[in-house]
Every structure is written in C-alpha cells, then in structure tokens.
Amino acid sequence: MSSDERDVLYKSISQKLTMPFPMGSVENTDTPGRASIPVQAYIQRLEEAAGPYWSWRLSGEPVIYHQDEQILVKGILKILDVEREGVGFSNFKTYQDTGKIQNLKSAILSAESDALRKACDKYMMGWKDLAPYRKWANNPAVGLTVDKGNTAAVVAESSKKCVKCGNLLTLEELKFLEENNIRIKYCRKDIPAQLLKKRGE
Template sequence: MNLQEMKDMQEIYNEIKDELTAPFPKGTVQLNESKDIASIPVQAYIKRLEKVAGVFWSWKLVGDPVIYEKESQVQVKGVLKILGAEREGIGFANFQVYEDTLKIKNLKNAVLSAESDALRKACDKFQMGWKDLAPYRKWGDNPAVNLSTHQERPQNVQDVSPEKCAKCSKYLTQEELQFLNDHQIKIKYCKNDIPPHLLKKRS
C-alpha cells in the first residue's frame, strides 16, 4: 500500500468513525430497575456498525470460551475490525449449574451473552456510545476526554465504572470498587453478589 492509498484509507476511516461515535437516538441508553446502572444494548451497536461501516466491519471470536466453575462464569474474547483498525473485547456472563449433577445447564446462552458483552466492550474502545453514557459516568466530566454532551448528570444515577460484576454483569459503582479494594477482593463483584466466604475470610 503506497502513501496515497494509506491517506485515502485514513480519510475513509475518519469519516466512518465520526458517524460511529455520533450520539445514539434518544432513549437508547437503558437504566436498570433501580435506575443506578446505565448501558446500551448490543443490538444498537450492531445496527450502527451495519448502517455506517457496512462491509468494512467484522467481528471474530478469539480462542475458546473460558469457564470459571467456582465463579459460575464464562469468559469470551473477540476482535472488532473496522477497515484496518482492530479493537479487542473481553466479555463475561453467568451460568447455572444443576445441583444434582453439577453440570452447566445454560452454557450456550451464557456464551452468547458473554459474546455480546465482549462486542460492547470492543465498540467502547472505538468510542462508540461515549457521548450517550458520559452523563452517567464519572469520566464524562474529565476534560481530557473532551466530550461536549451538554447534559447534566442525572441525580438518581450513581457514578459507575466500566467494570462489571463477575456474577450478574451489572456495572460496578466507584463505591463498590473501593469496597472490594479495601477488603482485598480481586474478583469484581457488586455488593449483592460478594460470596459470604470472601467477607468472612477477610473480616
């Protein structure tokens, strides 16, 4: 590829990226029942990729799913490619186990959920959804991020981090992350899903 071709590709990429990172339609951001967790469904990201990037984007899983039996969780890794740019995403999802046989009973669905989570995280690395989620994130006020959202942070939404609970996949609040750090709990859990034995072990 010569210099002119590289410049042409960069120009096309910049045009695509500007459209990819544009705000989503009003109402795209979803809040959970307690209104303290904000997220964008993976379908919105896929539709945006299809509409804007078309044949210039692809998504590929990397390696086999990793199963964490003790945490009842599966991990999936994938790579999102747009033209020549690639971003990796790692996703997690919970699964259930039959009590009598200890066999996993919804692994296929868990893998699909983890893949969706991985794709969302890869999209995040392309800065997709930043303008929509900034009002719900502490980093949204950071001048280095330089987002002009012109929106006030909702008072009923806590500051949440990009980290997710290893069990329920909800985004963790800054307070929860600090609690885990204070108790030297390495696996990311929300306050409702911290295994009792981890708290007893460190009390």
C-alpha cells in the same frame, strides 16, 4: 484503495460511529453503574457506518470459571485495518445434582455480546450517550466537558440533574431545554405542561 483513501474512509466511518444514538437507546438508567446500550444498537450502527468494512471474530475458546459460575469470552472488532479487543463476561447456573451448566449456549452468547459492546467502547461508540451515567465523563481530557471561558471551573453537561426526579439528563434533553429557553433543569417527562404549551407542543 490507497493508504490515504483508507485514512479518509476510516475518519468518515469513525465520525458516524461516535454520533449520539437515538433518544431512549440507553437502558437501565435507574440502576447506578448499570446504564448500557444493547448490543443490537451497536451492530446496527456498525452496519450503517461501516457496512462491509467491519468484522467481528472470537479470539480463542470461551473460558469457564466453574467456581465463580462465570464465562469469559474475548473477541476482535475490526474496522478497515484497525482492530480493538473486547472482553466479556456472563453468569451461568449449574444443575445441583450433576454440576453441569444449565444454560451454556446462552451464557456464551451473552458473554460474546458483552465483549462486542466493550470493543465498540474502544472506538468511542456510545460515549456521548453514556456520559451522563459515567464519572469519567467529567474529566476534561475525555472531551465531553464544556470549558466556561477562561475560568478554572469546567462544567460537565452530563452533571445536570432533573430538579423533580433527580435523574441525570441526557445530552438530548439538555439541548432541548437550551433550544426552548427553559432555564430550570427538567427531564423530558417532567417538563411542566404549561412550558410545553407555550412552545406549541
């Protein structure tokens, strides 16, 4: 494969990687700062978009911080010739009598999953889905904001909240409201029945 062909392939893979995940993929949305996408969804997306052109390997041995009861894991996610490093942490518990770690294997796996998610983030995977729960999404340089004409105000789609429950709306919910000409901001579960009935739902 020539260099130009690899560039074209990488751009094609990148476009697929950064597409929004299916609705409901984001978890922990009710806990401030904890919204996330499970690592299995990222792996599924990598398989669908990159197939044999992606790989994941750990970088060095896990680091154990006994005083903080945390484990650090580093890994490298490679797609074609492009590599991104991810750093993950997880907590562990120790036996009071011996001081040995109770759940060492599961703690290492949890830290590795966290590291893979962080590496995926560096490929901009999940940005569109997590934008409603992240302050950085309001920054115009990120490219997830909407410029309203030539005015100075830049309005982030992700800043909209449901008028009933106050939860931030997902991009899919905002799109649904726009497509169905529903002007009041409701999340999907709080849209009044009469509005849905008028639209045959």
